[in-house]
Amino acid sequence: MAARPKLHYPNGRGRMESVRWVLAAAGVEFDEEFLETKEQLQKLQDGNHLLFQQVPMVEIDGMKLVQTRSILHYIAEKHNLFGKDLKERTLIDMYVEGTLDLLELIIMHPFLKPDDQQKEVVNMAQRAIIRYFPVFEKILRGHGQSFLVGNQLSLADVILLQTILALEEKIPNILSSFPFLQEYTVKISNIPTIKRFLEPGSKKKPPPDDIYVRTVYNVFMP
Numbered sequence: 001m002a003a004r005p006k007l008h009y010p011n012g013r014g015r016m017e018s019v020r021w022v023l024a025a026a027g028v029e030f031d032e033e034f035l036e037t038k039e040q041l042q043k044l045q046d047g048n049h050l051l052f053q054q055v056p057m058v059e060i061d062g063m064k065l066v067q068t069r070s071i072l073h074y075i076a077e078k079h080n081l082f083g084k085d086l087k088e089r090t091l092i093d094m095y096v097e098g099t100l101d102l103l104e105l106i107i108m109h110p111f112l113k114p115d116d117q118q119k120e121v122v123n124m125a126q127r128a129i130i131r132y133f134p135v136f137e138k139i140l141r142g143h144g145q146s147f148l149v150g151n152q153l154s155l156a157d158v159i160l161l162q163t164i165l166a167l168e169e170k171i172p173n174i175l176s177s178f179p180f181l182q183e184y185t186v187k188i189s190n191i192p193t194i195k196r197f198l199e200p201g202s203k204k205k206p207p208p209d210d211i212y213v214r215t216v217y218n219v220f221m222p
Contacts, residue, residue, distance in 0.1 A: 005030040005060040008044065010219055012212035013166075013205045014107060015068045016056040018100070018159055020204065022072055024197035025158045026079035032203070035219050072096070076155035083150055091149045095136075095156035102132050103163045106170075110208040111216070125171050133178050136160060140180040146187050153191060161188045165198075169207055 005023060009016035011034040023030050035041055035055065045053050051066045058065045061078075065071045076082040076092075083089040105124050112120055136148065145151040148160065164185055167174050175182045189198060197204050 002061065003059075004028075005058055007032045008035060008049075008057040008059070009055050010035050010212065010215045011205070012208055012215065014056075014208075014216070017205055018068060018103070018162060019056060019058060019071050019075070021162045021197065022075050022079075022081065022155060022158050024203070025153065025191070025193050026075065026081060027193045028075075028079065030203070036215055038219055041219050069096075069100070072155060072159075081153060081155045081158065083154060088150050088154075092154045092156045095139075095148055096159050098132060098135070099156070099159045099163050102128060103159070103166070106163070106166045109170075110213050121170050124167065125174060128167055128174060129177065133175070133181060136184075137178045137180050140184055146184070153188075157188050158194075161185060161194070165189075166207075 005028065007016055007019060007030055009032070011032075020030070041055070044050050044055070044057065049064050050057055051064075054066060056066065056068055056071060058071050060074070065074060073082065073093075083092050102124070105120065105127070109117060109120055109124070139148055143151075147153055148156045164175065164181070175185065188194060196202060
């Protein structure tokens, strides 16, 4: 039996959370080794386990994969979440890249100064409502299907749902003007593997708190 993937990252969301999401959506069990000190990170770096001296890093299929998008692509391709042909893969990749741009704002939000955090929530809401959500609302309305591409679950659906739910934690009514996205969010959330990941006790990480922020500073800051 192949070893379960092992994820190396601090015990929180960050850029590893998307990896957790796609593994969970694919029904793949995984282990985690949480980084809590600079020494742990240094050990990985000194052992030539990090190609660019950075995490996230995922041990999978005898490889040590780094760079979030590359990790996501590998898992999605392996587990049939990356379309059936070049056209579908390109659409999925395009949708994922756009969504990750929005998700990056959410990832960095806990590390802003307190006075800037509320301003950034307003900025995230405006970007989502004006730039990103209209795109996906139009896609869903246009083809009348349950998924973004090919009418089957893909990486694009997983990352979009992750981003929507993270935004709803901060702005509960953010989908109020997007009925197709509202229906879509309910449908994707009820896919069995994803539903399990959203239940208490799963490996889905809670919203970042002060402990997570301090841990990240302890591990990564000089």
